[in-house]
Amino acid sequence: MKANSSSRKLLSLLLLICGAVLFVYALILDFSRSGAKYRGAFLILGIVAIIAGLYFFPTLKYHRRIIYIIFLFPLLFTFAVTVIIPLCLGIYYSFTDWTGIQFTKFVGFENYTTMFSDPQFIWSILITFIFVVLNMVLVNVIAFLLALLCTNGIKGDGFFRAAYFLPNLIGGIVLGYIWQFVFNNVLINITKTSMLVQTKTAMIAIIVVYIWQYAGYIMLIYITGLTQIPGDVLEAAQIDGANPSQTLFQIKIPMIASTFTICTFLTLTSAFKQFDVNLALTGGTGSAQFMGKYLTSGTQMLALNIYNTAVSKNNYALGQAKAVLFFIILACVSLIQVRISNSKEVEL
Amino acid sequence: MVGEERRRRSLVLTIVGIIIAIYVLFPFYLVVMNSFKVQADIVASPIALKGVSFKQFITNLGAVINNSNFNFWRALFSSVVITVISLALLALFGAMAGWVISRNNKKKWATAIYMVFIASMIIPFQVVMLPLVSTFRDAGNFVGIPMLSTIPGIIFAYCGFGGAMTVFILTGFIKGVPYDLEEAAAIDGCSPEGTFFRIILPLLTPVLTTVTILNGMWIWNDYLLPSMLLGLNGKYKTLPVAVQAFVGSYVKQWDLILTAALLAIVPMIIIFLIAQKQIMNGMIEGAVKG
Numbered sequence: 001m002k003a004n005s006s007s008r009k010l011l012s013l014l015l016l017i018c019g020a021v022l023f024v025y026a027l028i029l030d031f032s033r034s035g036a037k038y039r040g041a042f043l044i045l046g047i048v049a050i051i052a053g054l055y056f057f058p059t060l061k062y063h064r065r066i067i068y069i070i071f072l073f074p075l076l077f078t079f080a081v082t083v084i085i086p087l088c089l090g091i092y093y094s095f096t097d098w099t100g101i102q103f104t105k106f107v108g109f110e111n112y113t114t115m116f117s118d119p120q121f122i123w124s125i126l127i128t129f130i131f132v133v134l135n136m137v138l139v140n141v142i143a144f145l146l147a148l149l150c151t152n153g154i155k156g157d158g159f160f161r162a163a164y165f166l167p168n169l170i171g172g173i174v175l176g177y178i179w180q181f182v183f184n185n186v187l188i189n190i191t192k193t194s195m196l197v198q199t200k201t202a203m204i205a206i207i208v209v210y211i212w213q214y215a216g217y218i219m220l221i222y223i224t225g226l227t228q229i230p231g232d233v234l235e236a237a238q239i240d241g242a243n244p245s246q247t248l249f250q251i252k253i254p255m256i257a258s259t260f261t262i263c264t265f266l267t268l269t270s271a272f273k274q275f276d277v278n279l280a281l282t283g284g285t286g287s288a289q290f291m292g293k294y295l296t297s298g299t300q301m302l303a304l305n306i307y308n309t310a311v312s313k314n315n316y317a318l319g320q321a322k323a324v325l326f327f328i329i330l331a332c333v334s335l336i337q338v339r340i341s342n343s344k345e346v347e348l
Numbered sequence: 349m350v351g352e353e354r355r356r357r358s359l360v361l362t363i364v365g366i367i368i369a370i371y372v373l374f375p376f377y378l379v380v381m382n383s384f385k386v387q388a389d390i391v392a393s394p395i396a397l398k399g400v401s402f403k404q405f406i407t408n409l410g411a412v413i414n415n416s417n418f419n420f421w422r423a424l425f426s427s428v429v430i431t432v433i434s435l436a437l438l439a440l441f442g443a444m445a446g447w448v449i450s451r452n453n454k455k456k457w458a459t460a461i462y463m464v465f466i467a468s469m470i471i472p473f474q475v476v477m478l479p480l481v482s483t484f485r486d487a488g489n490f491v492g493i494p495m496l497s498t499i500p501g502i503i504f505a506y507c508g509f510g511g512a513m514t515v516f517i518l519t520g521f522i523k524g525v526p527y528d529l530e531e532a533a534a535i536d537g538c539s540p541e542g543t544f545f546r547i548i549l550p551l552l553t554p555v556l557t558t559v560t561i562l563n564g565m566w567i568w569n570d571y572l573l574p575s576m577l578l579g580l581n582g583k584y585k586t587l588p589v590a591v592q593a594f595v596g597s598y599v600k601q602w603d604l605i606l607t608a609a610l611l612a613i614v615p616m617i618i619i620f621l622i623a624q625k626q627i628m629n630g631m632i633e634g635a636v637k638g
Contacts, residue, residue, distance in 0.1 A: 030490055040492035055541075067540045068452070071444035074437075075511045076461070081487070082508025083468055086479035093479060100482060146368070153354075154361045162624055163369045166376070168631075169616045171569030173588045174609050177595055178375050181602055185394045186378065212372065217631060224632050262635055273472050276571050280592070306474050307572075320478050327475040334470055 005058055012056035019049030093317060094324045100316035111321035119291040121322065123298070124305040125329075127203065128272065131301060132333075134207055135214075135271040140263055143215045147222035148248075161223065164216035172213070176280020179209045183281075199286035199298030206299065209277050214270065218263050225259030226252065261338075268337055272330055275303040284308065302326055376613075383408055383607040390602050408607040415604070417597045420611055423590035427615075430499060430574075430586060431567045434506035438514050438563055439556050441507060446518030447544055451530075453523065462519065465512040473509070477576050480505070484577065497582040505577055510563045517562075517634065521555040522548065561630030568616065587612045 023046030029039040051073070054066050094111055096103040115121045146164055150157045167175065183205055184194045195201040229252060237247050253260075278284065278301050286298030300308065306326060310319025381400065382390045389399030413420040445461075452458035481496065484505075488495035495501035525548060533543045571588040578584050580593045591612050595605055620627055 026491070030492070037492065043491050044493070064540050068448045071448045071541075071544075072461070075441040075445040075507065075515065078441075078504055078508035079465070079468070079511045080508075081483065082480060082505045083471065083476060083512075084464075086476040086483050087471060089479040089483065090475055100478065149361060149365055149368075152361055153358055154365055155358065156362070157365075160365045160369055161628065162620075164372055165628060165631075166617075166620070167372060169565070169569075169620050169627075170613050171571060171588045173571045173592050174612045175375070177591065177605060178379055178609055181382075181394070181606060182375055182378060185391065185602065212375075216372070217635075220628055220632050221635050224636065266635060269470075273474075275474075276588075279571075280595075303472075303474055310478050316478055320475075323472075323475040323478065327472055330472055331470050 008056055009058045012053050012058060015049045015053030015056065017053075019046045019051075019053055022046030022049060090320050091324055094321040096317060098317040098320060100310070100314070103317070107317070111318050112325070114318060115322055115325070119293045120295050120297060120300070121305060123288060123290045123295055124300050124302050127299070128302040131203065131207065131274070132268060132271045135210055136264055136267045138207065139211055139214050139218055139267045139271075140260070142211060143218035143263065144222050146215060146219040147226055150219065150223055151226045161216075161220065164219055166216065167213045168217040170213075172274075172276020173280045175209065175213060176277045179205070179212075179277075180281055196282055197286075199288050202282050202286050202299045206274075206277060206281055209281060210271065210274065213277070214267065218267060221263055221266075222256070222259060225256035229255050265334070265337060269330070269334060272333070273303055274301060275307065278304045279307075379606050379610050379613070382602065383610045385603060387601065387603045390606075404603075405607075408603050409611075412594075412604055412607045412611060415594060418590050418594040418608055419585070420590070420608075423585045423587050424615065426499065426584045427568065427586040430502055430506070431564060433499075434503050434510070434567055435560050435564055437503065437507050438510045439560055442511065442514030442518050442559065443522075443549060443552055443556065444544070445511070446515050446522050447548055449515065450519045450522040451527075462515070465515050468512045469516065473572055477572065481576055495577075497578055497584065499584055502574060502577045502584075505573060506563075506567055509573070510566070513634075514559050514563065517559055518552065518555060521552065525551055557626060558630040558633045561627050562634040565627075565631070587615075 022042045026039045026043035026046055029036050029042070051070055055070060057063075057066060059066075093103065095106055095108060097105055097107050150160055150164075154160065180196065183196050188194050191201075195205045233251060233255070234247065237251050242250070278299065282299040284297045284300030284304050286296075286300075288295045288298035297305075297308075302322075303326070306319050306322045309322060310316050313319075378394060381397070382394060384400040384402065384405040386399060386404055392398075412418055449458045449462050453462075484495040484501060488501070493500075495504065529547055530543050533547055534540075538546070569588060570586075571592065574586045574589045575592065578586065578589060580589060580596070585593060591608055594608050
């Protein structure tokens with residue numbers, strides 16, 4: 001801000017004026033519904049020019065403040081448009097008869113009462129909870145055992161870690177289809193009928209795939225926790241004559257309590273939101289008898305139910321109401337989980 | 349004696365490890381193996397080597413790559429462009445915002461922004477996806493910038509969704525960067541933006557790697573967001589969307605489906621082989637901090 005202060009001032013003013021003119025002109029075009037193709041480009045150019053003008057604004061006093069605003073703007077803007085506005089709109093729409101494009105009237109809590117009279121939806125909630133609980137326990141137990149295996153002086157542990165982690169690299173859609181092949185064409189030689197046909201075995205199949213995908217990742221976190229236990233503590237235990245199981249249950253597990261918190265939280269939230277594997281592996285199909293009704297989507301979990309309600313059955317308002325409920329459940333469950341576990345380590 | 353026992357134990361553990369590794373890697377073996385076969389041989393015996401031929405693999409590859417529903421090169425290109433640009437923008441914007449927040453952490457507005465970001469991390473995508481599509485459609489029509497079914501639109505969405513986690517991890521790290529450095533630079537006449545780009549940003553390399561790996565794994569494999577914003581039959585498709593569209597059109601054509609799956613996982617495996625350590629460390633750090 002030392003040299004050419006006058007030319008800088010001129011540049012700043014010019015940019016600000018041009019930007020404002022372009023911006024306002026683009027907005028006028030928008031509001032008059034002119035449909036001119038270049039109005040989008042004008043709007044962006046206008047905003048860029050205004051930001052540049054602000055940047056060159058000849059002030060020492062406010063320069064830092066202007067920089068802060070410019071630095072925060074991109075992320076806050078995208079965040080507001082993609083998260084905050086749709087979230088507010090979504091909660092609002094859940095009380096209307098929204099069709100995905102428009103709505104005509106408010107219906108109050110009608111969407112919320114309709115979904116609870118639908119046995120399929122209650123079934124979805126139930127199996128989602130069962131799935132989440134089973135997964136949380138199984139993934140953590142298996143991942144912890146794998147972590148113990150990999151930290152117990154096994155040869156080539158680097159290879160094993162990488163191999164167990166490998167499935168985590170692949171997206172749920174692709175590995176869902178790979179496993180569909182495994183269940184329908186390979187394991188069928190052992191199980192006679194495909195595991196994916198019957199609801200119960202199909203749920204087990206989803207859990208198996210999910211563990212296969214996720215345990216390696218959770219294992220890595222446990223390994224980090226286990227290797228951070230100070231060596232002298234383990235040595236002291238050994239000198240005091242602790243046997244391996246005592247070392248495990250009375251020293252190792254209490255010392256990585258914070259790791260358990262992280263891993264249960266991760267498995268909980270990700271299992272809850274499980275969608276890709278569900279869609280690709282079973283597509284939600286499977287028969288079930290529930291609440292006196294015959295259901296055709298026995299393996300349809302909550303996230304998939306929401307998607308199908310809105311996108312396949314074209315009932316956007318109901319799907320949105322279900323999504324809001326899903327959000328509330330997820331938020332409550334996460335909060336309770338954090339409360340129960342020792343949240344001291346979570347550094348905010 | 350003790351040494352003997354330990355060696356035996358280590359041997360047993362190694363064998364257990366190998367058995368688990370075979371189980372974990374077996375589906376990959378099946379994918380590769382069966383991409384080299386014709387449908388009839390796959391159905392007859394999916395595990396056996398019978399019917400494996402390189403020529404058949406080329407035939408399968410050709411059929412998959414040129415398939416109008418899959419369009420491998422196009423999907424790969426879209427995936428790469430979307431992922432790379434989103435990651436670069438997220439790293440830059442995230443560092444900028446994280447720097448501002450951590451340098452004003454005693455002020456109320458910065459704390460408020462930070463808290464909103466953290467609280468938003470619990471929001472599942474399902475609750476915003478339907479209004480997001482309508483917002484993008486309406487806003488795009490209004491200002492004359494198409495946001496649906498376009499690459500800039502989806503990059504914009506990824507910046508918004510990845511922002512919270514990125515800022516959270518980066519802010520934590522920047523708080524640990526000594527403020528003295530910036531003061532010294534300011535005394536030497538360096539502007540605040542100069543300080544950020546010349547001093548702070550280079551110091552962030554390790555944490556930016558972590559953030560990029562976490563976001564990269566998410567964006568590359570994401571299905572729901574691109575399927576909503578780009579559409580299953582849209583002009584642009586990412587690889588997971590292309591696989592879904594492809595499988596939907598070929599029921600049980602396993603020779604083609606598995607070849608498509610192989611093509612979809614190969615880029616990620618190659619990157620993993622190159623940057624194995626960074627990816628694994630990045631995933632751990634992200635989890636521990638997040």
